Structures are given as structure tokens and as C-alpha cells.
Amino acid sequence: DTGVSQNPRHKITKRGQNVTFRCDPISEHNRLYWYRQTLGQGPEFLTYFQNEAQLEKSRLLSDRFSAERPKGSFSTLEIQRTEQGDSAMYLCASSAPRVATNEKLFFGSGTQLSVL
Amino acid sequence: DQQVKQNSPSLSVQEGRISILNCDYTNSMFDYFLWYKKYPAEGPTFLISISSIKDKNEDGRFTVFLNKSAKHLSLHIVPSQPGDSAVYFCAAKGSQGNLIFGKGTKLSVKP
Numbered sequence: 001d002t003g004v005s006q007n008p009r010h011k012i013t014k015r016g017q018n019v020t021f022r023c024d025p026i027s028e029h030n031r032l033y034w035y036r037q038t039l040g041q042g043p044e045f046l047t048y049f050q051n052e053a054q055l056e057k058s059r060l061l062s063d064r065f066s067a068e069r070p071k072g073s074f075s076t077l078e079i080q081r082t083e084q085g086d087s088a089m090y091l092c093a094s095s096a097p098r099v100a101t102n103e104k105l106f107f108g109s110g111t112q113l114s115v116l
Numbered sequence: 117d118q119q120v121k122q123n124s125p126s127l128s129v130q131e132g133r134i135s136i137l138n139c140d141y142t143n144s145m146f147d148y149f150l151w152y153k154k155y156p157a158e159g160p161t162f163l164i165s166i167s168s169i170k171d172k173n174e175d176g177r178f179t180v181f182l183n184k185s186a187k188h189l190s191l192h193i194v195p196s197q198p199g200d201s202a203v204y205f206c207a208a209k210g211s212q213g214n215l216i217f218g219k220g221t222k223l224s225v226k227p
Contacts, residue, residue: 004159006159031213033214040125040219041219041220042120042122042205042207042217042218042219042220043160043205043215043217044217045210045214045215045216048212048213048214055212056212056214091159091160093159095213097213103148103209103213104150104162104165105162105215106162107152107159107160107161108159109157109158109159110157110158110159112157
């Protein structure tokens with residue numbers, strides 16, 4: 001399977017705990033994105049990496065959130081001191097931009113986080 | 117302030133008929149648009165895209181139309197099939213290559 005892989009698929013945690021999600025992008029893709037989706041909303045952009053460099057962060061990404069992509073391959077998203085409002089589907093996507101402006105993002109199946 | 121808007125939360129059509137999903141955007145600098153399809157508990161999957169230099173792109177049963185002057189695009193599915201039942205998201209490509217999504221339209225195709 002050469003698609004985007006996310007682990008775990010589901011995470012249930014208690015408020016105040018830390019959680020970490022992992023994303024393995026498609027191997028030749030140098031761009032990696034994190035999105036969050038809540039019920040009734042479209043995916044909302046959180047942050048993006050080009051290789052190992054984190055190039056943009058949304059204002060949605062509070063100080064409790066941190067993302068890394070240490071070797072330009074897999075990425076982790078950590079949420080510290082989780083709150084009930086963090087409950088959402090966290091989606092990872094990757095892409096390989098070409099010379100032309102047309103590119104598409106390939107999404108993983110997401111990690112569904114429930115904060116009790 | 118939503119830059120990409122899908123004003124119809126849901127749409128129901130009969131199998132074999134045409135489905136038309138609509139999308140409006142506010143930023144005239146957007147130059148590339150995509151439609152994604154999403155099933156429950158799965159990530160969005162790419163369906164079709166269009167560059168702003170075109171007004172139509174067709175792929176099998178799926179056609180996307182772009183009206184730049186109206187900042188409007190639509191996705192036509194014909195003929196609609198029950199397997200097309202899903203949530204459809206319209207997205208515009210932002211300056212960093214990230215996608216800006218609408219809230220989605222849930223399509224139900226009834227046999």
C-alpha cells in the first residue's frame with residue numbers, strides 16, 4: 001500500500017492528557033499537511049511541511065499543538081493538555097508539487113480523537 | 117470568514133438523474149480548484165480539478181464548470197449512481213499549496 005498512512009485510527013483520551021499522532025506520507029512526496037475536521041465542517045488547514053521545514057502554521061494551531069517532520073519523511077502531531085474542543089478527525093495529506101500549479105493532496109484515513 | 121462556500125448541506129437525487137453540486141468562492145486570486153469526495157470514517161479522495169484558465173473539465177461521469185466572473189463552480193455527475201452517495205467538498209488552492217475547503221454537500225442517490 002503506497003497511500004498516506006495514519007496511526008492510530010482512533011484515540012480516546014481524558015482531558016488534560018497528551019496525545020501524539022503519526023503520519024507516513026507517500027514516499028516520494030516532499031510536502032506534508034495536517035488538517036482538522038469537525039462534524040459539519042470541511043477540513044481546516046493546520047500546518048504544512050516541505051521536507052523537514054515547517055513553512056506555515058494556521059492560527060488554529062494553538063501553543064498546545066506541535067508538529068514535527070524530523071527527517072522529511074514521517075510526521076508527528078502532538079497535542080498537549082487536551083481539551084474537549086480538540087475532539088475532531090485529524091487528517092494528514094501529502095503532495096509532490098510539479099512545475100505546473102496543478103497539484104492535488106492525497107489524504108490518509110485520519111485519526112479520530114475523542115477527548116472525554 | 118469563509119473563502120469557499122457550499123451553501124447546500126445536502127442534496128438528494130434519483131439514480132440515473134443528474135447531480136449538480138455548487139460552490140462559491142470569494143478570493144479572485146484563487147487559480148486552481150478541486151473536488152473531493154469523502155465517505156464516513158475515511159479521508160477525502162480526489163475527484164476532479166480545474167485550472168482558472170479553463171471553464172470546463174470532464175472526466176467520465178464527472179464534469180466541473182468554472183465561472184470566474186461569478187466566482188462560482190459546479191460539479192455535475194451524470195448519470196448519478198447509488199455509489200456516488202458521499203460528502204463532496206469543493207476546495208481552492210491557497211498560496212502555499214494548501215487547500216481551502218468548503219463545508220461540504222452530502223449527496224444521497226436513491227435507487
